Amino acid sequence: xxxxxxxxxxxxxxxxxxxxxxxxxxxxxxxxxxxxxxxxxxxxxxxxxxxxxxxxxxxxxxxxxxxxxxxxxxxxxxxxxxxxxxxxxxxxxxxxxxxxxxxxxxxxxxxxxxxxxxxxxxxxxxxxxxxxxxxxxxxxxxxxxxxxxxxxxxxxxxxxxxxxxxxxxxxxxxxxxxxxxxxxxxxxxxxxxxxxxxxxxxxxxxxxxxxxxxxxxxxxxxxxxxxxxxxxxxxxxxxxxxxxxxxxxxxxxxxxxxxxxxxxxxxxxxxxxxxxxxxxxxxxxxxxxxxxxxxxxxxxxxxxxxxxxxx
Amino acid sequence: xxxxxxxxxxxxxxxxxxxxxxxxxxxxxxxxxxxxxxxxxxxxxxxxxxxxxxxxxxxxxxxxxxxxxxxxxxxxxxxxxxxxxxxxxxxxxxxxxxxxxxxxxxxxxxxxxxxxxxxxxxxxxxxxxxxxxxxxxxxxxxxxxxxxxxxxxxxxxxxxxxxxxxxxxxxxxxxxxxxxxxxxxxxxxxxxxxxxxxxxxxxxxxxxxxxxxxxxxxxxxxxxxxxxxxxxxxxxxxxxxxxxxxxxxxxxxxxxxxxxxxxxxxxxxxxxxxxxxxxxxxxxxxxxxxxxxxxxxxxxxxxxxxxxxxx
Numbered sequence: 001x002x003x004x005x006x007x008x009x010x011x012x013x014x015x016x017x018x019x020x021x022x023x024x025x026x027x028x029x030x031x032x033x034x035x036x037x038x039x040x041x042x043x044x045x046x047x048x049x050x051x052x053x054x055x056x057x058x059x060x061x062x063x064x065x066x067x068x069x070x071x072x073x074x075x076x077x078x079x080x081x082x083x084x085x086x087x088x089x090x091x092x093x094x095x096x097x098x099x100x101x102x103x104x105x106x107x108x109x110x111x112x113x114x115x116x117x118x119x120x121x122x123x124x125x126x127x128x129x130x131x132x133x134x135x136x137x138x139x140x141x142x143x144x145x146x147x148x149x150x151x152x153x154x155x156x157x158x159x160x161x162x163x164x165x166x167x168x169x170x171x172x173x174x175x176x177x178x179x180x181x182x183x184x185x186x187x188x189x190x191x192x193x194x195x196x197x198x199x200x201x202x203x204x205x206x207x208x209x210x211x212x213x214x215x216x217x218x219x220x221x222x223x224x225x226x227x228x229x230x231x232x233x234x235x236x237x238x239x240x241x242x243x244x245x246x247x248x249x250x251x252x253x254x255x256x257x258x259x260x261x262x263x264x265x266x267x268x269x270x271x272x273x274x275x276x277x278x279x280x281x282x283x284x285x286x287x288x289x290x291x292x293x294x295x296x297x298x299x300x301x302x303x304x305x306x307x308x309x310x311x
Numbered sequence: 312x313x314x315x316x317x318x319x320x321x322x323x324x325x326x327x328x329x330x331x332x333x334x335x336x337x338x339x340x341x342x343x344x345x346x347x348x349x350x351x352x353x354x355x356x357x358x359x360x361x362x363x364x365x366x367x368x369x370x371x372x373x374x375x376x377x378x379x380x381x382x383x384x385x386x387x388x389x390x391x392x393x394x395x396x397x398x399x400x401x402x403x404x405x406x407x408x409x410x411x412x413x414x415x416x417x418x419x420x421x422x423x424x425x426x427x428x429x430x431x432x433x434x435x436x437x438x439x440x441x442x443x444x445x446x447x448x449x450x451x452x453x454x455x456x457x458x459x460x461x462x463x464x465x466x467x468x469x470x471x472x473x474x475x476x477x478x479x480x481x482x483x484x485x486x487x488x489x490x491x492x493x494x495x496x497x498x499x500x501x502x503x504x505x506x507x508x509x510x511x512x513x514x515x516x517x518x519x520x521x522x523x524x525x526x527x528x529x530x531x532x533x534x535x536x537x538x539x540x541x542x543x544x545x546x547x548x549x550x551x552x553x554x555x556x557x558x559x560x561x562x563x564x565x566x567x568x569x570x571x572x573x574x575x576x577x578x579x580x581x582x583x584x585x586x587x588x589x590x591x592x593x594x595x596x597x598x599x600x601x602x603x604x605x606x607x608x609x610x611x612x613x614x615x616x617x618x619x620x621x622x
Contacts, residue, residue, distance in 0.1 A: 042459075042461045043460075043461040044461060146480070146519070148353075148480060148513040148514055148519075149354075149514060150353045150354040150355055150514060150515055151353075151514065151515055151516065152514050152516070153514070153516045153517060154514075154517055154519070168484070169457070169459060169484050170483075170484065171482065171483065171484050171487070171528075172481075172482065172483055173479070173480050173481065173482050173520070176482070176520050176524055177519050177520055180510070180519070180520050180524070181517070184510075184518070196531070198531060198532050198533070198534050199491070199495075199532060202459040203459055203460060203461060203462065203463045203464070203465075204461055204462055205462065205463070205464045206464060206465055206492070207495070208457070208459075208465070208488050208491070209484070209487050209488055209491050209528075209531075209532035210532065212531040212532060213487055213491070213528050213529075213531040213532035214528065214531075215531060216527040216528055216530055216531025216532075217482075217520075217524050217525065217527055217528035217531065218524075219527055219531075220507070220509060220520075220523040220524040220525075220526060220527025220528065220530075221509050221510060221520035221521065221523060221524035221527075222509070223509050
């Protein structure tokens with residue numbers, strides 16, 4: 001008997017080929033792309049990305065960019081796409097974890113009179129402001145120092161009702177102390193993490209500590225676990241579904257990380273495609289003991305263009 | 312039948328009284344004291360401590376100070392005792408987690424050609440040097456910044472064979488990046504934590520993030536768990552036993568924290584006495600769900616003096 005489920009993804013990851021790509025492409029309305037390690041690496045666009053995105057759009061598919069990097073706002077991301085030579089990407093196609101943090105507060109009716117302390121970049125503060133919330137901290141506290149002196153009391157704002165923690169290149173004791181006091185002492189204060197990626201490519205050449213480093217620091221001092229709004233949490237999926245009026249089974253998540261991108265896609269019920277331009281190597285993917293397996297994998301995003309153009 | 316085990320500690324914590332104190336005092340050769348929250352709070356000696364220590368010594372008992380605070384070396388701790396009006400305490404009576412980190416490397420034959428990267432205070436570097444090891448990092452890296460620029464490579468010393476992480480008031484991204492690269496990329500590099508206290512009294516008035524904050528940050532970026540040398544790990548106990556030629560059942564750990572001091576005492580087989588001058592309140596001790604119970608508890612160390620002097 002012939003298998004009746006040509007659309008059902010196989011159990012083991014399949015190398016993308018001209019045969020299985022057609023089946024994947026036809027079954028998908030919306031391609032979700034991670035950015036860092038998929039679209040670019042540091043400040044360098046990955047070869048063939050712009051043309052591939054144009055070709056996917058020309059076939060009537062939606063493209064969406066789902067990034068855990070919280071340093072930038074959606075506006076700043078659109079600017080980065082433009083500066084790297086992909087001006088076609090609009091703010092509305094970008095779902096960053098900085099946006100997700102602001103949306104989490106919005107859908108949970110966070111009171112506008114309360115404030116949000118930010119350990120992270122300008123992007124979080126910008127998204128909070130657009131959503132109508134008052135943020136404090138962030139880059140402004142980068143040079144502040146806390147003094148350990150007898151009888152010194154560290155004052156913190158009692159109206160802070162949430163601490164949002166993301167990747168912070170200017171992490172310091174002052175910020176960790178401020179955030180810790182809010183979470184430990186302000187009744188009901190939320191502790192929100194943009195994401196928990198251990199490392200990322202802040203430059204082209206190396207992996208550096210990611211938001212998971214700052215989030216873990218806050219876990220260590222508050223003895224609390226955060227609410228995570230970025231990948232692999234599926235919090236952002238509700239926005240995507242509403243926007244595109246589709247089902248998650250007709251989406252495909254394209255990413256370079258197993259523990260965030262591919263797990264996110266799987267958690268949400270999407271198809272998944274791993275590219276090898278980022279943190280995951282083919283040997284890591286295929287090694288024994290790896291428990292997160294994408295439906296498909298290929299070397300780079302522009303392989304999709306070659307497969308679309310092949311006869 | 313009368314219980315045959317008058318010396319066996321009861322299951323529930325007992326408030327120290329003139330009756331049970333005599334039995335405790337007679338059964339103990341060595342009193343181990345935590346410092347912060349027991350002997351002092353920030354830069355202020357707790358009332359009656361100096362006289363109580365003198366009285367305990369005058370009865371032929373040993374006193375030892377076991378502190379998780381790694382910011383100071385033993386020499387610096389002896390200096391602190393002197394400056395607060397307790398000049399009788401010598402370096403040899405002090406077992407700090409900075410000393411423990413150096414001793415861990417020593418007993419594990421850490422190669423003298425390898426280096427140790429320090430996220431923490433001067434005290435760790437001083438103890439490493441006394442033990443014959445080469446440390447780098449620490450306060451010296453407090454003002455360094457890492458640049459996220461395309462094609463920038465962060466150089467780290469490939470001969471670093473251990474990263475020691477303790478409380479660091481000058482924690483920054485540079486140090487976390489340096490330590491993370493060593494642990495992730497130098498083959499066999501050890502990851503040692505002085506301790507994992509979530510918070511501590513860096514000033515008299517508030518709890519501030521403790522070494523557990525910096526250690527957790529490194530766990531978040533390295534995806535590794537550390538070797539812990541301070542309380543509640545019993546690593547330092549071997550030194551104490553050798554020094555005093557006694558049994559742990561004839562020691563009593565006096566501390567203000569359930570999850571470090573009291574657990575450390577219990578893990579090592581000591582008797583335990585909680586004082587309420589630090590982070591644990593009586594209501595926290597007695598609340599339902601608390602699983603770490605000392606044998607005895609009392610309001611402050613000088614209660615021991617009053618009970619010794621009572622008829």
